[in-house]
Amino acid sequence: MGTKVRNLASHLEALPDPRSQRGQRHVLQDIVLIAVLAVLCGADSWEDIHRFAKSQDTWLKTFLSLPHGVPSADTISRVFMLLDPKAFAECFLAWVRDVRKKVPGDVVALDGKTLRASFAAGKSALHMVSAWSEANGMVLGQVAVDQKSNEITAIPALLKVLDLKGCIVTIDAMGCQKDIAKAIVARKAQYVLAVKGNQERLHKAIQACFERLDSDPAGTAHGSAESVDMRRGRNERRQVTTLDAVTYLPEDILLEWPKLETIVRVRAVTTRGGKTATEERFYITPLSWREPDAIGLAVRSHWGIENKLHWLLDVTFREDTNRTRKGNGPECSAVLRHIVLNLLRQDPKPMGSIKFRRLQAAMSQEYRMAALLGFPQCQEGSLNQ
Numbered sequence: 001m002g003t004k005v006r007n008l009a010s011h012l013e014a015l016p017d018p019r020s021q022r023g024q025r026h027v028l029q030d031i032v033l034i035a036v037l038a039v040l041c042g043a044d045s046w047e048d049i050h051r052f053a054k055s056q057d058t059w060l061k062t063f064l065s066l067p068h069g070v071p072s073a074d075t076i077s078r079v080f081m082l083l084d085p086k087a088f089a090e091c092f093l094a095w096v097r098d099v100r101k102k103v104p105g106d107v108v109a110l111d112g113k114t115l116r117a118s119f120a121a122g123k124s125a126l127h128m129v130s131a132w133s134e135a136n137g138m139v140l141g142q143v144a145v146d147q148k149s150n151e152i153t154a155i156p157a158l159l160k161v162l163d164l165k166g167c168i169v170t171i172d173a174m175g176c177q178k179d180i181a182k183a184i185v186a187r188k189a190q191y192v193l194a195v196k197g198n199q200e201r202l203h204k205a206i207q208a209c210f211e212r213l214d215s216d217p218a219g220t221a222h223g224s225a226e227s228v229d230m231r232r233g234r235n236e237r238r239q240v241t242t243l244d245a246v247t248y249l250p251e252d253i254l255l256e257w258p259k260l261e262t263i264v265r266v267r268a269v270t271t272r273g274g275k276t277a278t279e280e281r282f283y284i285t286p287l288s289w290r291e292p293d294a295i296g297l298a299v300r301s302h303w304g305i306e307n308k309l310h311w312l313l314d315v316t317f318r319e320d321t322n323r324t325r326k327g328n329g330p331e332c333s334a335v336l337r338h339i340v341l342n343l344l345r346q347d348p349k350p351m352g353s354i355k356f357r358r359l360q361a362a363m364s365q366e367y368r369m370a371a372l373l374g375f376p377q378c379q380e381g382s383l384n385q
Helices: 008-012 030-038 046-055 072-084 085-099 153-163 177-184 197-215 292-300 304-315 329-347 353-361 367-372
Strands: 107-113 129-133 138-144 168-171 191-194 223-229 234-244 260-274 277-287
Touching: 008 085, 030 046, 030 072, 030 353, 046 353, 072 107, 072 329, 085 138, 085 223, 085 234, 085 329, 085 367, 107 153, 107 292, 129 153, 129 168, 129 177, 129 304, 138 153, 138 329, 153 177, 168 292, 177 191, 191 197, 197 234, 197 260, 197 277, 197 292, 223 292, 234 292, 260 292, 277 292, 304 329, 329 353, 353 367
Parallel strands: 107 168, 168 191
Antiparallel strands: 107 129, 129 138, 191 277, 223 234, 234 260, 260 277
């Protein structure tokens, strides 16, 4: 098979066991793989995971050790509450590096999401910042935001662990920070950062540049691209306009942002139900102003993390209603759902939505095992490959 691809189970062997050795009845890897398979098949709670395992006891024993049978729901819950989330995330990252296909110019979107039902007494709901690869359709990594901090401190931590060489990193206005831009460039990647009022001087300077363009379009060199999106009674026309930042931005502002070459305006005119609304958004990027199509594609691709990750987690995995609250349970559960979503996204010939693929896994032992092994990469191998 050429370069050997390690499957998920082999990466989980590195996961340290947080339990004391005395009285252990169940193998850690067995518990984690049972949870992965159960969530793959539609389970949304620890009790659901236990019931799945009980119903598939005979099948699970064909590749798991299960020395004392199926672990109880309390045991499964307790293990995920105790698991080191950083170690779990490292296993996840190592596995993703193994299965990810490197695509030059891949748009990697970073954005945060709050697990709304994960709050507890004296503890706010968990907020996670995730990285989404548009080309691969998978989560590349995630970092929990510290209870006393925000996304601005979590994003650099996530950037440090990602392989971003040759990628275009997109972040919303909260992540439009000089240090974050420097961190992206240090990872040998490009950036497209949304600019709003939190960067007041930059925002006003960009607005002034485009006002000058609007007053004299013929005398100002610029790039332009347009696209139309029509669906479900909604018509949106997007016009991307780019200007050379080196020429038009004040030098003191320009020098604050690493390798900044282009300022961008995206004007979206949306018509729905006979009503029309216009919105303007601004961005900065090291990409050339002569590539408005590529910049526009990166801006649109950023919404993939909302539509293909966060929305799916809420609607298909019911993440916002998951009441896991104790210990490390919320963070480890979030990583677990990311694992399952990535497994299902690897299906080379999907027959339907992610929701249907979970149903398919529940109905077919062959499909769920193929998913666990990574579909085409490892179908000829075994779980312990």
